[in-house]
Amino acid sequence: MALLDLSNEVAIGIDIGGTNTKFGLVNHRGEILQKGSLKTTGYDKVEDFIDELYNKIKTLVDMHPEVSVRGVGVGAPNANYYKGTIEHAPNLSWKGVVPFAKLITEKFEKPCSITNDANAAALGEMMYGAARGMRDFIMITLGTGVGSGIISNxxxxxxxxxxAGExxxxxxxxxxxxxxxxxxxxSLEAYASASGISITAKKLRAEFPSSILNDFPEDEINSQTVFECAEKGDDIAKEVFRYTGQILGxxxxxxxxxxxxxxxxxxxxVIKAGDYILKPTKLHMEKNLLPIFRNKVKLVTSELDEADAAILGASALVWEK
Amino acid sequence: MALLDLSNEVAIGIDIGGTNTKFGLVNHRGEILQKGSLKTTGYDKVEDFIDELYNKIKTLVDMHPEVSVRGVGVGAPNANYYKGTIEHAPNLSWKGVVPFAKLITEKFEKPCSITNDANAAALGEMMYGAARGMRDFIMITLGTGVGSGIISNxxxxxxxxxxAGExxxxxxxxxxxxxxxxxxxxSLEAYASASGISITAKKLRAEFPSSILNDFPEDEINSQTVFECAEKGDDIAKEVFRYTGQILGxxxxxxxxxxxxxxxxxxxxVIKAGDYILKPTKLHMEKNLLPIFRNKVKLVTSELDEADAAILGASALVWEK
Incomplete structure (x- = not known):
């Protein structure tokens, strides 16, 4: 009976990015029943954004009369778990300290938890991804920036x-x-983020005119194009990832x-570069560890679909409560 | 009734160092009823050491017929909390993996927990010292080496x-x-330990012949003599601590x-050097923090008597269980 009730519950997962906000209805098994998105930008008042978010999500919920919504989980930059706030997020238009969880709870009439996007991603991996069953792991997100979520005990x-976890x-x-x-x-982010890799690539290609990295216009030098050049055998492109991997390791x-x-x-x-970056990362991680830690730590890449991971992670906050 | 029972319980705290082992009977309030010590060295077999340790501790326990021993807590280098082992400790004569907690339990007929000395110190500070009531803090021990114990949640x-916590x-x-x-x-230890400070001082005094650090023979250059020189106004001695504090910060x-x-x-x-090291530590810690972390973290020195802290910390393991 209890199990049946449980299976009818869903969590709303919301991932707020600088440009787009993604959301979905997620059940206990990590299945996304419905999902959608809206622009994060263009709302002067956070209340207007939440009204629009509510309308979009309500449409999805109404398509599933069989479920009941347990709560709302939000992953957002500069989110404070304890206070339920988003504080001074440089990439969002709402300035200062925004009581986001409280506003969501008032509109949705459901409990709301909020944390930064990398923390949410770590929870998502623990519940549905490569970290299932693990009690101690560190999640590192290598995107435009470098984020992290740390699970201990x-x-x-x-x-x-x-x-914590910056x-x-x-x-x-x-x-x-x-x-x-x-x-x-x-900082790690200055080197290992997509932006950092692009800086490294631009520096190196300037030093080595023969590199095919020089075939691209300045604004197309990114981890994707560096990867393409590495695949074509360009040693300078490979060096970009080796150097990045060393610092990351x-x-x-x-x-x-x-x-x-x-x-x-x-x-x-960034990890789409595969072994170009993972091999030097592993090598230099092991090299810098005390012997008691060597050859013990698995270096694994996420199993979750990138488009869904943020929603899953945010929804995981609801079940964690 | 339950409270009365509790107040009659004591924990045995044992701190194993490379040269000396200290032990004591500690009650819930962190009062050391009895304490003693023995040499760690000179026992080929760990069982012989434990026999001697048992005899010494039994004498102390017998002086207090009113108490009952709840368990034994041990702080030791390279101790593994989960396995109850001391593993490949470079400063101890028992090589390989020693099932220390099991041997203690067999001899003392009491449960035994073991962890590294810095972890034990952190627990001691949380129960009886400067970290009472804190749920998130980091303990850094600056002695011959640099140890750490991390409390989270x-x-x-x-x-x-x-x-963890190296x-x-x-x-x-x-x-x-x-x-x-x-x-x-x-590594941090190469600079911020007593040994690291001594290396820094020897380097700097060689560069600056006018420093009164040069009045000491080579083997007397340590954080104590550097402190004495700083107190006498020697700028090079002060620079030793400033440089160390910068790296620590x-x-x-x-x-x-x-x-x-x-x-x-x-x-x-090392922290007996007071503000000579604490001020630059604080300065460079704040300088390297993201704004959201600035002016929030207290930098505090231990309140516990150094001679007793290790015993208290080890005993705290028993109540933590």
Whole structure:
């Protein structure tokens, strides 16, 4: 009886990005019954955005009279789990501290949990992805930026203020490359994000005029085009990923000596480069580990469909409660 | 009635060091009823050491017929919490994997928990010291080496294999100073431990012949003598601590962005240098933090008596169970 009730429950998962917001109805098994999206931009007031979001989601819910909605989970940049707020998110138009979870609860009349997108992704992987059954792992998202979610003892590490897990902003090369938005020097994100890879590629192609990376216009140099050049045998393109992988691997070694995870999960556009980046990452991670940690930590890539992972992760917040 | 029973219980805390082993009977309030010590060295077989340890502790317990022993907690280098083992500890004479907790339980006929000394120290601080009431903090022990214990959500982070929290071995200056025992390059321990400070001081005094650090013979250059020189106004001695504090502060910033602790607790001989090291540590920690973490993390020094802290920490393992 209890099991039957459970199977009729769904969670609403909402992933808020700088440009688009994706949402879906997700059941306990991680199946997305319905999904949709809307632009995040163009709403001066956050309440107007939430009204439109509500209307779109209500349409989806109405298509499934057999289910009951348990709650709403939201993944968003600069989200604070404890306070339910989105705080000073540089890529969103609502400035200051937005009481997002409270606004959602008032409109949807359902409990709402909120956390940053990488934390949500880590929960999604633990419930439905490559980290099923793991109690200790670190999720690293390598996209435009570098995000992270840390699971220890089967729980997300939120820290005392809800902001834990900003591993992209740890300094891996003191005095190194200046970050375009934080102004820090030598952060992981400055090298291992898609933006960082593009900077590295532009530097290297300038030094090596024979590289076919020079066949592309400036604004087309990104991890995808670097990958294409590597596939065509360009050594400079391969060096871009080797260099990035070295820095990523050195950073991962430090993370391992912090929380000793069973696995590190990599997710995001950058890892489409496959072994070009994964092999040097693994090599330099192992090289920088104390012997007691060596050859123990799995380096795995996400199993979730990229388009759905964010929705699944956000929905996982509902069941975690 | 239950409360009365509780107040009669004591935990045995044992701290195993490379040279000496300290032990004590500790009650719930963190009062050490009795304590003692014995040499760690000179026992070819670990069983002989445990026999001697048992005899010494039994004498103490027999002096308190009113108490009942709840269990035994052990802090030891390279201790594995999950397996109850001490594994390949470089400073102990028992080689390989020693099933220490099992041997203690067989001899003492009490449950035994074991973890590394810095983890035990963190538990001790949470129960009896400067971290009372905190659910998220990081303990850094700055002694001969650099150890760490990480508390998140009110729990020690052990990691999937029981070895989490080796922050002294994280790399803070890639390609930097080679570690005397691990061979790694640029670890925190290579700079911020007593041994690291001594290396820095020897380098700097060689560059600056006018420094009064040059009045000491080579083998007397340590954090204590450097402190004495700083107190006498020697700028080079002050620079030793400033340089050390900068590196420590940069490392702490990275740790904060991992688990977002409420406080970082510093403990050990090195912090006797006070503001000479604490001020630059704080300065460079704040400087390297993302804005959302700034001016939030307390940098505090341990309140526990150094001689007792290890015993208290080990005993805290018993109540944690």
């Amino acid at each position: 089967g729980q997300l590490i939120y820290g005392h203020d809800g902001f 591993l992209g902003h740890t300094i891996v090369k003191p005095g190194g490359r200046r970050h375009w938005s934080t102004d820090s020097e030598g 050195e950073a991962l070694a430090n993370f391992v000596m912090f929380s000793s995870p069973e696995a590190i999960l990599l997710f995001g556009g | 009110g729990q020690l982070i052990y990691g999937h294999d029981g070895f 922050l002294g071995h994280t790399i803070v200056k890639p390609g930097g100073r080679r570690h005397w025992s691990t061979d790694s390059e640029g 940069e490392a702490l910033a990275n740790f904060v962005m991992f688990s977002s602790p409420e406080a970082i607790l510093l403990f050990g001989g």
